[in-house]
Amino acid sequence: MVKDSVKDLASLALSEAERLGADYAEARVQGGVGYGFMLKNGEPQPSMVEDSFGIGVRVICGGALAFGATNLMDRASVKGLTAKTVKMAISSKSLVKNPVKLDRSRSVKQKVVVPQKESIEGADAAWLKKLLVDIDGRIEDGRDAGAGSSVKIPNRIVVASSELEEKYFVSSDGAEVEFITPRVHFFAIMTAISNGEAAQRIVQQGETGGLEVVARLDLANKVQEEARILRLVVAKATKSPTGVMDVLLSPELSGIAAHESVGHPQEADRILGREGAQAGESYLKKDSLGTKIGSREANISDDPTLAHSNGFAPVDDEGVRATKRYLIVDGRITEFLHNRSTAAQLKVRDNGAARAVGFNREPIVRMSNTFVEPGDYSRDEIVKEVKDGVYIKSFTEWNIDDKRLNQRYVGLEAYRIKNGALGEMVKAPVLEITTPALWASVKARSKRLEFEAAVCGKGDPMQGIPVWTGGPDTLLGGVRIGTR
Amino acid sequence: MVVDSQQVNEHAMKVAKKLGVEDAVFLSVVGSEQMVRFANDSLSVSKRIEERVLSVYLARGGKRIVGGSTNVEKQGIESFVERLHKTMVNLTRDPAYVPLPKGARKFTRPSAHDEGLGESEKDVSEAARVAIESARSAGAKRSAGAVEATLAATDILTSSGTVGHDVGSSILLNIRSFTDANASGHGLSCSSTLKGLDAKGAGRTAGEHSKRMQNSKQPSEGTYTVLMSPTVASNLISLIGSFASAFSVEAGISYLADKLGKKVASPSFCLTDHGTIKGGLGGRSFDDEGTPTQSTRLIQDGVLKSYLHNLGTANRFKTKSTGNGGWIEPNPWNLEVGAGDSTYDEMVSSIKHGIILTSNWYTRFSNYRTGEFSTVPRDGTYLVENGEVTTPLSGLRMSDSLERLFSSVVLLSKQRQWIEWWEVDEPTLCPWVLVEGVKITRAYGSSP
Numbered sequence: 001m002v003k004d005s006v007k008d009l010a011s012l013a014l015s016e017a018e019r020l021g022a023d024y025a026e027a028r029v030q031g032g033v034g035y036g037f038m039l040k041n042g043e044p045q046p047s048m049v050e051d052s053f054g055i056g057v058r059v060i061c062g063g064a065l066a067f068g069a070t071n072l073m074d075r076a077s078v079k080g081l082t083a084k085t086v087k088m089a090i091s092s093k094s095l096v097k098n099p100v101k102l103d104r105s106r107s108v109k110q111k112v113v114v115p116q117k118e119s120i121e122g123a124d125a126a127w128l129k130k131l132l133v134d135i136d137g138r139i140e141d142g143r144d145a146g147a148g149s150s151v152k153i154p155n156r157i158v159v160a161s162s163e164l165e166e167k168y169f170v171s172s173d174g175a176e177v178e179f180i181t182p183r184v185h186f187f188a189i190m191t192a193i194s195n196g197e198a199a200q201r202i203v204q205q206g207e208t209g210g211l212e213v214v215a216r217l218d219l220a221n222k223v224q225e226e227a228r229i230l231r232l233v234v235a236k237a238t239k240s241p242t243g244v245m246d247v248l249l250s251p252e253l254s255g256i257a258a259h260e261s262v263g264h265p266q267e268a269d270r271i272l273g274r275e276g277a278q279a280g281e282s283y284l285k286k287d288s289l290g291t292k293i294g295s296r297e298a299n300i301s302d303d304p305t306l307a308h309s310n311g312f313a314p315v316d317d318e319g320v321r322a323t324k325r326y327l328i329v330d331g332r333i334t335e336f337l338h339n340r341s342t343a344a345q346l347k348v349r350d351n352g353a354a355r356a357v358g359f360n361r362e363p364i365v366r367m368s369n370t371f372v373e374p375g376d377y378s379r380d381e382i383v384k385e386v387k388d389g390v391y392i393k394s395f396t397e398w399n400i401d402d403k404r405l406n407q408r409y410v411g412l413e414a415y416r417i418k419n420g421a422l423g424e425m426v427k428a429p430v431l432e433i434t435t436p437a438l439w440a441s442v443k444a445r446s447k448r449l450e451f452e453a454a455v456c457g458k459g460d461p462m463q464g465i466p467v468w469t470g471g472p473d474t475l476l477g478g479v480r481i482g483t484r
Numbered sequence: 485m486v487v488d489s490q491q492v493n494e495h496a497m498k499v500a501k502k503l504g505v506e507d508a509v510f511l512s513v514v515g516s517e518q519m520v521r522f523a524n525d526s527l528s529v530s531k532r533i534e535e536r537v538l539s540v541y542l543a544r545g546g547k548r549i550v551g552g553s554t555n556v557e558k559q560g561i562e563s564f565v566e567r568l569h570k571t572m573v574n575l576t577r578d579p580a581y582v583p584l585p586k587g588a589r590k591f592t593r594p595s596a597h598d599e600g601l602g603e604s605e606k607d608v609s610e611a612a613r614v615a616i617e618s619a620r621s622a623g624a625k626r627s628a629g630a631v632e633a634t635l636a637a638t639d640i641l642t643s644s645g646t647v648g649h650d651v652g653s654s655i656l657l658n659i660r661s662f663t664d665a666n667a668s669g670h671g672l673s674c675s676s677t678l679k680g681l682d683a684k685g686a687g688r689t690a691g692e693h694s695k696r697m698q699n700s701k702q703p704s705e706g707t708y709t710v711l712m713s714p715t716v717a718s719n720l721i722s723l724i725g726s727f728a729s730a731f732s733v734e735a736g737i738s739y740l741a742d743k744l745g746k747k748v749a750s751p752s753f754c755l756t757d758h759g760t761i762k763g764g765l766g767g768r769s770f771d772d773e774g775t776p777t778q779s780t781r782l783i784q785d786g787v788l789k790s791y792l793h794n795l796g797t798a799n800r801f802k803t804k805s806t807g808n809g810g811w812i813e814p815n816p817w818n819l820e821v822g823a824g825d826s827t828y829d830e831m832v833s834s835i836k837h838g839i840i841l842t843s844n845w846y847t848r849f850s851n852y853r854t855g856e857f858s859t860v861p862r863d864g865t866y867l868v869e870n871g872e873v874t875t876p877l878s879g880l881r882m883s884d885s886l887e888r889l890f891s892s893v894v895l896l897s898k899q900r901q902w903i904e905w906w907e908v909d910e911p912t913l914c915p916w917v918l919v920e921g922v923k924i925t926r927a928y929g930s931s932p
Contacts, residue, residue, distance in 0.1 A: 031554070035571075038812070040735050044578055045812050046541070049551035049568055054535070066530040071537070071554035081534065088530040088605055095613055097526035125549070126574045155736020155853070191736035191853050198853045200737075273523045276628030277660035277670075278906045280845070280862075360533045399846035399881075401860050403665075406879055406927040408858060410850050428850065432881065437929025460521060460630050460906060461533075480928035484850060484883070 002029065002168040002178055006053075010170050012075060013057045013082045018172055020086040022059040024102060026171035028317060029055045030359040034163035037128035039136045041156055047125035048161075054359035057082050061089035063099020065341075069360040102340040105320040105350040107175035112315055114308070116210025120182035123162035123211055131214060132158045138224035139190055148192075148231025155191035158223075160184070162211075167317075175319025181312070183466070184213040185453065188223055192230045199233045200396065201226055201412060206310045206453035206466055213308070229394075229413050237427035240483045241416065246389030246443075247431060247476045248382060248417065251450035253392050253409060254372040254471025259454070261435040262300040263370040265404035266327050266335070267353075267458075268342035270365075278460045280402020283435065284333065286346060294331035294439025297375065301326050302337065304352070304368030310453045311368030311467040313355055318363055322352030327370075331439065339365050357463040364459050372471030375445025379473045382444050384420040390429050390481055391415045391422060408432040410484060430482040437479065446473035489514055490649075492538055492556050493641035499565040500542060501643070507543035507584045508643040509811075511772060512536070512556070515636035518601075520608045523628040525616050530605070541772070541811045542568055543584075546577035550811045582799045584644055584773060591640070591648030591776070593760065593769040598677035601653040602635035607678055608655070615659045615687035619671070622691025624661030629690075631657045633678075638768060646774040654765040655681050658905045660863065661694035666878045669693020670843035670863040672715055674902045674911070676765055693842060693864030700876040702926055703867060709838030709894075710882065710922040711831055711868070716841045718903035718912040719859065721821055723847065724886060725757060725910050727855070728782045728790075730797035731813030739855030739887055740788055748788045749890035754822035755783040757792060759807055765904050765911035767817035770807070777807035777817060786891070792816060819912040824896025831895050831918045833871040839924065840866045840873065841882070845907050855886035858925075879930050883923045892920045 010027040017025035031053030038045040054071035055078060068085030070077055136158050142149045167179040185206040192199050203226050207213045249257065264270065265282040273281055284291070303324040304313040316322050318340050325335045335351065336342070342365060343350035354363035383391070392411035400407035409431045416423040451470035457463070489512035500508040519531040538561065539552045549572040553564040600607070608631040619627045633655040640648040657673045671690035673682040712720075724740075732738035740748060749755075759777020760767045771777055773795050781789050793801065794809030808814035832840070842864035850856040859882050867875040897916035904911040 040731075043580055044576070045580070046548035046550045046578065047571065047575060048812075049549065049564075049571060051551070051553040051555060051564055051567075053554055064530070065528065066532075068532045068534075070534045072534070073555075081532075084532055088532060091605065092520065092527050092530045092609055095520075095522070095527040095609060098524060098528075100528075124574070125571050129575065155734075157735050157737070189735075189737060189852075191851075193736075193853075198851060200851045200853060273626070273628055274521075274528055276523050276662070277630060277658050283665075360535065362529060362531065397848045397850040397856070397858060399848045399858060399860050401879070402845060402862055406860070406881070406930065408881060408925075408927070432925055432927050434927045434929035437927070460632075461517070461519070462906070482925070484856060 002166045007168055009055060009073060009078045010168055013055060013078050014170055014172055016079050016082040017057065017059050017086055020083060022061050022086050024060040024172055026058050026169065027055060028167065028169045028356065028359060030167040032163055032165040034161055035123060035125050035128060036159065036161040037125050037132055038157065038159045039132045042136050044129060056359045057085050058362060059086050059089050060100055061086060062093050064089040064093045064096045065100040067362040100341055101344045103344040103350050105340055107171060107173045107319050108315050108321050109176045110315055111178045113180045114182055114208045114312065116182050118211035120162050120164050120210045128160045128162065132160055135220050135223050138220055139227040142231050145228045145231040148235040151192050151194040151231040151234045153190050153192045153227055153230065157189045159187045169317060169319055171319050177315050177319050181208055182210050183208050186219055190227060190230060192234045194234050197234050199230055199412065201230045204453045207308045208310065208312045209308045232425060233413060237425040240414065240426040240429035240481065241390065242482050244478055244480050246386045247479050247481060248386065248389060248391040249474045249476065250393040251471050251473065252394050252452050254474040255452055255469030256395065256398060256409065257438060258300045258372050258471055259367060259370045259469040260400045261404050261407050261438060262327050263302055263367040266337055267365045268336040268338045268346060271336065272342060272345060275458065279458045283403040283405040288333050291333045292331055293333055293436055294328060295442045296330045297442040297445060298328050298331045298439040299373040300328040301373055302367050302370045306369050309369045309468050313368050316352040316354040317356045318354040320350050320352040325351050337365050337367065339363065355465055357465050361459065361461065361463045366465050367456060367467050369451065369468035371449065372445065372474055374447050374449040374472040377444055377446050379446045382446055382473055382475050383417055383422060386417045387419055389417040390426060391417055392429060405435050428484045430484060432482060433479055438476065441476040441479050442474055443477040444475040448472055489637065489639035490641065492561065493639055495558060496538060496540065496561050496565050497641055499562050503569045505542050505544050505569065509541040509772065509774060510641045511539040512639045513636055515634060516602050517632060517634045518604050518608050519630060519632040520612045521630045522612050522616060524626045540565060540568055542572055543581060544572065546581045547572050547575050548578050548581055580796050582795045584642055586644055588645030589774060591770045593650050596676065597651045597653035600678060601633040601655055604633040608633050611657055611681060611683040614683040615657060618684045618687030619659060619661040619691035622688045623663065623695030624691035625663045627659055627661040627690060629659035640770055640774055642774040648770040650768040652766065656904055657681060657683055657686050659686050659690045661690040663694045663698055666700045667694055667697035668863045669697060670715065672903060672905055674765055674904050676763055697864055697876045700878040702879040702930055703839065703877045703924060705925050707921055708924050709835050709920050711835065711838060711840045712917045712919065713842040714901040714903050714914040714916060716844045717917040718908045718914045719844055719847055720886060721755065721819060721914060722908050722910040722912050724755065725816035725819045728792050729814045730791040730793050730801055733791055737852035739853060743788045746788060747786050748887055749783055749786040750893040751786045752824060752896055753783060753786050753890055753893050756781050756820045757816045758818045758820060761818050761820065763902060764818035765902055771809040772811055773809040775805045775807045775809060780806045816910045819910055821914045823898050823900050823915050826895045826897050828897055828916055831897060831916060832868060832873065834895065835868040836870055838868045839877060840868060857886065858883040879926055881925045883925055889919055894918050894920055
């Protein structure tokens, strides 16, 4: 629970900003305690403890926006910070040509407490270490890998972290929101080597919730299976076919494509140019709503309300209730991601996508859990329809241009599909494709909907924020596959 | 509130020694960051972040723990150190533990920072205004960017009695100008002092590229000679700096593993890490373990000469720390690529069939162990045919491996520039770099 003394500091910042003439003010106290542990090639590294807490104050004065933050949590420091922040806004007015306005979203008064079956406080360094020793042992033990059992995985980084974040937000528009968010995150990078061949796999998993997250994710078994597959990639994968063919994307691939080429270009702040010099802009314009971008099978959403999700944010960091966003429906662009400022500029309802990763970062438009909506088929039914193609189940290298139009995904675990059946494992198929070509080629989706955890980077200073990416198996008809 | 950083360290040390800790390091950092961001020629936000952070390393009985706390009140320091200690004693012994060296050192550095960057609200706004106007004069329709000034003081105290105080400053300007959907240009200026900032020049560069990039075409896929600007080359070289960390080598996430003493680049390529260097944007006179920082030649005439070490990795590699700790992993401070002897014009003239890249982003690896990657060029990008710059290009991707790429360096420029920005974490002093045989691809579905 956020202490009353801390809430008082947020209220102090608000009243001080208003007294000094701010047209709008908000204060966000945010922080928590986190534990982390890492094994490198089976060897424990020093365990890590983070205790971070501070206050961020944002004000608007005559259309000029300013943000100040400090971790000095005494009344004099908070008053001083607020005064500096208001002064910054006032003195910067002459350089503001496009005044910042906020929409009139209904301000929320709510307490958001993520439920924990087993308290996150039990996940201290010793608990995390025990978890990782088990997982690392399973990665190293290749007895279940069949043809890949002779392939070694000598290099392994496995990291687990737990965090209990507390956040309290108040605004001069009447919002008052308290958040208690426990979080578990897992990261691994493993390198398999045999006869001069090397392959690498990064695994990320994360959810909001207590220690039950580890069991729910079936983490140890999942990572063991990834290690088994990695050995097979080194031992068995043969040259990928190239040319134009059908490509079946797994939930992991569908998810990264949804995130990179739908979620990002539909962030309204990018469309309006605010991230132009860093994360870039968008191939979409203010008037792109309704544009046909994909086939009728292209349906992509972003939902911050999914229980125990990595991107769980049912109320955003501007005190606005967040709703599921239908980004692409039946192939048409239907909704952008908004904060109060972009919603006011485009004269639409704010869907509550403003998030800040810490007290020292301003809230900006972010995705939460972005995914291709599931379809009606089983994966096997889709495979049966493919005469000649490739199934890409996991990926390594990926990137996209800053307008989100030209993307590339390099497969790690991938299989040939011949005459309706999965065949041999193939090496590093490359899907390098434009956004319209990708989504126009969607022919079918499976029923299963699965998610991966990711940390999405945006903003200046950089903010890496937890998200989920996901989707079903998604069939692309007639696209080009290359190879490295 | 404990205000003085060494008082924070001393109080924390008192608590740690009372608990029976054998090795301890306390690092107090007091920093301020002033930033303005702009978009569409208009200021979008002003920011000021003031932080005081205490970082802690404790070891006892072969067990180790590290932590960071923003609560530097007396009671907060006590409870944080006690919590770390309590967590540590429940752990098992750490086989990689290496004791801190005995003997006290005292670190001071002649002041090289710009104290004014601590209170630089007017200066960053003015730099933004100058850059925007300069870009517009050079042909830009609109510009976006950021100016960021930082001032940070670090104090160290170790259980061996080592003390040190170091102050660093930097001001970074990043501007991107646009004329149409596919026509943009990028300009940077980075300095450790306000005086060294060239806002006008950065704006002019961004504006000129945005004008020249109009009516860009997509190139044919194939192999090209590529001339990388200091901005593009620094993006890749700062990654080489991270790959030179002995931690990355041990973890199998470095293509430089097993390459000590071997050729990893062209004979003309030299790379050095400096703890401190005149004009450097980062760095300190001591590392996180109280080891003096130094200049470490990583690549000499194309041959890998050294990794970057902290005490732990140095012990395992049977060498000495290079002063790059990092309690968990060693990291570079300031990277310097040796200058060449070519001018930019000479480099362009030497290209028969090539591409000039002035900015890039989103470099990602297929495999850190092999160094295979791709990156996405953006902003000023030009086709060069028979020594002449002919056509602005967009919609391309560069795909290679770091070892092949830097083993194919044919020319380096005399002129070098300090680079640190959104896509370059480690400050890098870098020339223009001309490379042969680079694979360029385009996306399926893109128009010719």
